Amino acid sequence: MNPAPVRKRVLTDEMVAKIKAYIPRYPSKQAVTLPALHVVNEALRHVPLGAIVEIAEILELSPAQVQDTLSFYGFFKQDKPHGEVRAWVCRSVSCYLMGADALLNRMCDRLHIHPGDTTSDGKLTLEYAECLGACEHAPCMLAGETLHTSLTPEKADAFLDNL
Amino acid sequence: MAEFEPILLANIAKPDSHTRRVYESTGGYAALRKVLGGQTPNDVKETVKASGLRGRGGAGFPTGLKWTFLPKDHPGPIYFCLNADESEPGTFNNRYLMELDPHQVIEGLILSCFATSASTAYFYMRYEYPLAWKRVQQAVDECYEAGYLGKNILGSGYSLDIFLHRGAAAYICGEETGLIESIEGRRAWPRIKPPFPAVEGLFRKPTVVNNVETVACVRHIMDRGADWFKSMGVPPDPKNPRDAGSYGPKLYCLSGHVNKPGCYEAPLGLTVNQLIDQYGGGMRGGKKPKAAIPGGISMGLLKASEFDCPLDFNGPGKYACLGLGTAAVVVMDETVSMVDFLHNSCQFFAHESCGQCTPCREGTAWSLRLMKRILAGKGRLKDLDLLLEIGDTIGIMPGTTICGLADGAAWPIKNAIRKFRGDFEDHIKRTNPEGWMRTDPVPALDLVEIH
Ligand SMILES: Cc1cc2nc3c(=O)[nH]c(=O)nc-3n(C[C@H](O)[C@H](O)[C@H](O)COP(=O)(O)O)c2cc1C
Ligand code: SF4
Numbered sequence: 146m147n148p149a150p151v152r153k154r155v156l157t158d159e160m161v162a163k164i165k166a167y168i169p170r171y172p173s174k175q176a177v178t179l180p181a182l183h184v185v186n187e188a189l190r191h192v193p194l195g196a197i198v199e200i201a202e203i204l205e206l207s208p209a210q211v212q213d214t215l216s217f218y219g220f221f222k223q224d225k226p227h228g229e230v231r232a233w234v235c236r237s238v239s240c241y242l243m244g245a246d247a248l249l250n251r252m253c254d255r256l257h258i259h260p261g262d263t264t265s266d267g268k269l270t271l272e273y274a275e276c277l278g279a280c281e282h283a284p285c286m287l288a289g290e291t292l293h294t295s296l297t298p299e300k301a302d303a304f305l306d307n308l
Numbered sequence: 309m310a311e312f313e314p315i316l317l318a319n320i321a322k323p324d325s326h327t328r329r330v331y332e333s334t335g336g337y338a339a340l341r342k343v344l345g346g347q348t349p350n351d352v353k354e355t356v357k358a359s360g361l362r363g364r365g366g367a368g369f370p371t372g373l374k375w376t377f378l379p380k381d382h383p384g385p386i387y388f389c390l391n392a393d394e395s396e397p398g399t400f401n402n403r404y405l406m407e408l409d410p411h412q413v414i415e416g417l418i419l420s421c422f423a424t425s426a427s428t429a430y431f432y433m434r435y436e437y438p439l440a441w442k443r444v445q446q447a448v449d450e451c452y453e454a455g456y457l458g459k460n461i462l463g464s465g466y467s468l469d470i471f472l473h474r475g476a477a478a479y480i481c482g483e484e485t486g487l488i489e490s491i492e493g494r495r496a497w498p499r500i501k502p503p504f505p506a507v508e509g510l511f512r513k514p515t516v517v518n519n520v521e522t523v524a525c526v527r528h529i530m531d532r533g534a535d536w537f538k539s540m541g542v543p544p545d546p547k548n549p550r551d552a553g554s555y556g557p558k559l560y561c562l563s564g565h566v567n568k569p570g571c572y573e574a575p576l577g578l579t580v581n582q583l584i585d586q587y588g589g590g591m592r593g594g595k596k597p598k599a600a601i602p603g604g605i606s607m608g609l610l611k612a613s614e615f616d617c618p619l620d621f622n623g624p625g626k627y628a629c630l631g632l633g634t635a636a637v638v639v640m641d642e643t644v645s646m647v648d649f650l651h652n653s654c655q656f657f658a659h660e661s662c663g664q665c666t667p668c669r670e671g672t673a674w675s676l677r678l679m680k681r682i683l684a685g686k687g688r689l690k691d692l693d694l695l696l697e698i699g700d701t702i703g704i705m706p707g708t709t710i711c712g713l714a715d716g717a718a719w720p721i722k723n724a725i726r727k728f729r730g731d732f733e734d735h736i737k738r739t740n741p742e743g744w745m746r747t748d749p750v751p752a753l754d755l756v757e758i759h
């Protein structure tokens with residue numbers, strides 16, 4: 146009998162510990178799905194399929210259940226990590242009224258990418274977002290944890306220059 | 309009229325307003341001490357009921373009444389979900405509260421949990437609020453240290469845990485049963501109601517879902533009483549037997565083409581004109597206004613001539629809008645094309661429909677395709693009727709969908725085309741001089757070409 150092929154683990158002990166720490170908070174292990182996806186995504190900047198299988202093992206679910214939930218949110222990338230910085234430019238109504246579309250296009254043109262893509266040096270993923278809940282600062286962009294407010298072409302250029 | 313003293317925003321300008329130290333120095337947690345020191349959950353429920361408080365999350369349901377739908381003498385657990393998913397375009401008042409005065413929200417949440425006998429609360433916050441996330445987490449930690457959370461709070465015998473739960477950028481997670489499914493770890497598909505969450509909600513147990521601003525109001529009601537709260541706002545409209553009145557302060561979000569966009573507090577019932585002129589510093593660049601969203605994009609549109617609309621729970625409905633929603637006003641000046649506006653709105657809803665109900669999934673997607681076609685200069689007058697047909701047939705109100713997202717998608721379509729039909733007809737005739745009058749089916753290939 147051949148031994149089962151050894152699969153390389155995706156989750157580190159630290160990630161596993163973080164995920165397990167959520168379990169006592171909920172009466173069902175499935176409820177830890179979204180927290181677990183966030184733990185992995187924070188560490189790896191994406192959630193590869195291997196991680197899905199391992200999360201499912203910890204939470205006593207079928208990998209399909211975890212994958213189903215992940216696929217509902219457009220948020221988690223699976224094929225490859227997002228850039229070192231992930232930036233969302235709001236395109237909803239208040240930002241749109243203040244010129245958001247032109248800003249996103251300008252930034253994409255400068256980087257030679259489409260919205261949603263990552264630059265070839267892996268530094269930046271630039272995406273559109275729906276309302277970021279900061280409409281008083283329209284047009285705005287959330288880059289990592291930093292909110293860039295009242296964006297102008299100059300501010301957008303400066304952001305790209307300082308990456 | 310005497311100058312209104314902010315209540316919910318009273319302390320946000322103080323340095324370190326987000327800390328327990330500053331919160332307590334302004335009387336914070338006195339209401340909690342008072343209530344836990346001698347009142348029963350039922351006392352709190354009755355006070356909140358008497359205050360006339362209605363939910364600030366969008367639907368305006370009377371809060372005390374919602375709480376009484378929980379089963380009596382339930383052995384537990386009962387869950388409380390705090391809805392901090394705030395994703396309705398134009399809306400940011402929950403963010404203000406969570407970033408600048410999170411303890412106010414938490415005190416209100418603890419009081420609301422006590423009233424409903426919940427022993428676990430999940431604080432569901434949208435992903436895109438990193439600062440609010442940090443501040444609320446810090447505030448929760450500070451509460452455990454101070455004995456406001458955990459076992460046997462302030463020696464009262466009442467125990468409560470609050471857990472933060474982070475969303476992942478999906479608007480539908482703000483719908484209360486979508487939120488519940490999301491916490492449970494599944495796709496955030498709203499549930500068919502009944503059963504309502506109060507009977508069967510999170511983990512199939514009785515559950516209350518309330519908005520951040522709602523529980524912040526509860527804190528002040530328990531501090532200063534129901535009569536005080538009821539002294540602000542607008543009594544029920546005698547002409548509308550279903551109007552329960554609009555009491556208390558409200559956080560209005562103002563954005564778009566005004567000089568001073570921001571979050572402003574006033575008693576319910578302020579008009580759009582007052583909000584723009586007295587708070588927003590007037591129209592930007594002295595331009596004329598053309599339209600405004602009265603309460604988040606789902607609520608539809610007001611024409612500039614309708615800006616005398618009072619922003620209370622009964623007001624926008626009288627102007628053919630869906631309702632007060634989140635009281636987030638987005639102002640558009642005369643340079644805005646309603647064709648562009650409606651395209652933006654359709655884009656949002658097509659992106660955010662959860663896809664569960666066919667009329668919503670297909671209706672939002674088709675309305676976006678029609679708007680793209682119109683924008684691309686291939687529109688026909690008949691498209692406006694098609695759009696209206698979609699608008700009139702998707703949603704809870706016509707009875708074709710599970711949740712209100714579809715009604716929210718429909719209202720901008722209905723209001724934009726019915727109130728600004730000329731804008732659309734002009735655009736279509738100007739950009740499609742050869743084909744605007746055609747009514748034959750559009751070949752599928754032509755459609756594919758456009759997007
Ligand atoms: C599509 C959709 C999105 C919603 N988003 C939110 C939201 O982000 N925050 C919120 O408090 N309520 C939202 N609601 C309303 C909730 O379903 C629910 O009515 C509300 O959280 C109840 O709280 P309240 O009674 O305190 O207002 C949404 C409703 C729908 C139909
Ligand atoms: S109405 Fe739309 S968003 Fe709501 S459940 Fe149905 S498909 Fe999903």
Ligand code: FES
Nearest residue numbers: 235240277279280
């Ligand atoms: S519309 Fe851009 S932050 Fe709200």
